[in-house]
Amino acid sequence: MKRAIGVAFIVGTLLNAINQGDVILAGESPVLWKIALTYLVPYVVATYGAYAAFKMQAGIGAAGETP
DSSP: HHHHHHHHHHHHHHHHHHHHHHHTTOOOOOOOHHHHHHHHHHOOOOOOHHHHHHHHHTTTEEEEEOO
16 A cells, blocks of 8 residues: 555656646646546556456456456
């Protein structure tokens, strides 16, 4: 979970700079839900990737059955 938070922070900050940077630099208030989603999506992707890798390493199939 710590790794997913770190990934979300780095990727989310980079994406916010790309997507909302002009608004922030213009001194305007950015859309808060867009900022929140920009951090949430990388967190969810990193968490799901770690979970899927754990399942694959443990030998658990998609429905939870073992081979």
